[in-house]
């Protein structure tokens with residue numbers, strides 16, 4: 001139990017006010033139990049964290065992430081999507097299930113210390129594939145056992161990050177029965193092992209975009225209904241092979257999967273008809289502003305989607321193409337690219353982009369009853385951001401100061417379910433240092449299988465050298 005006092009609260013709720021100066025009380029279950037302006041009523045149980053006027057905001061939601069990728073930052077630095085994704089596939093060929101555990105743990109802890117408290121995680125498929133430019137499909141290089149997937153789930157759970165676990169069927173590379181069986185196994189493992197409050201559910205890793213047959217969409221629909229899960233599919237992300245990509249939209253539409261449980265990731269280059277169908281079916285769109293810029297993918301017409309009534313959430317994507325998992329940077333790149341492309345600064349407001357990276361992401365994933373805002377009954381996933389260290393000057397508009405002027409350097413505390421998980425840039429997880437070391441060592445080993453060697457390796461600190 002903890003009570004935050006003297007807080008500049010930015011609740012990101014559906015209603016006004018956009019901010020208030022007051023307090024927030026968290027109960028023993030890690031849930032927000034009460035809040036209000038001014039001072040709290042006397043006699044609230046538990047400890048007090050006096051924020052001295054710092055901002056208290058909801059933890060960020062990354063509605064589209066690949067948490068095993070933190071060891072591949074800076075790769076293919078000047079490539080578009082397919083060149084970059086091919087490089088990533090090659091570097092993963094040498095990875096084993098234990099490597100995936102450490103890659104994922106390091107990725108999750110990186111999110112947490114950067115203020116991201118919930119993530120939709122596309123697990124690395126057990127079929128490690130390399131993109132084939134000639135056919136625009138994925139070609140299998142290695143096929144692993146299901147523990148390749150379940151160890152990633154173990155890492156998510158051990159990290160303390162709330163996750164949606166997304167799993168690809170790999171139906172083009174594996175016999176049909178085996179795909180369904182593996183998905184069921186992963187689902188059973190998740191339900192049995194992940195603490196209930198951390199488990200945000202399962203999802204299909206939609207992969208029709210790289211499939212060669214419409215039957216993949218039917219199999220995804222079958223999996224969604226069998227397990228009662230949603231689906232997020234990367235779609236029309238890049239300007240490469242655009243006709244091939246667009247042609248597959250009808251495979252999804254005809255399979256009948258579009259709807260409130262379905263989201264398109266990226267959706268940078270849709271046709272007008274595709275946007276209309278997404279709006280009509282109440283499907284969602286997940287926007288990766290930093291990744292789309294890094295890979296030269298394009299600028300999604302996010303303001304147009306919102307005008308069409310489409311739910312839009314934001315994601316930090318892969319830690320290899322959003323090389324810094326910085327939600328503040330992601331909000332601003334998104335905001336500035338939208339404003340620049342329309343030559344109109346009023347096209348997207350600061351409070352709207354903040355909402356897309358918190359409550360809007362939760363709504364797009366169907367999780368807004370639990371996460372995304374500071375409201376009674378929701379998980380107490382909270383960020384303390386101090387706009388005086390470093391100083392950002394007078395606060396003329398708290399939301400504008402938070403979105404436009406604050407950065408990771410101002411983030412002082414990250415709470416998940418009322419429990420402190422990071423302080424400053426430091427993770428408080430007992431395995432944090434080991435996870436970073438294991439990530440580097442294991443990623444170098446995995447990449448070496450295909451001949452990739454780091455350009456520079458830091459010498460061991462004095463005193464640890466043999």
Ligand SMILES: [Zn+2]
Pocket residue numbers: 064065066234265317318
């Ligand atoms: Zn992605």
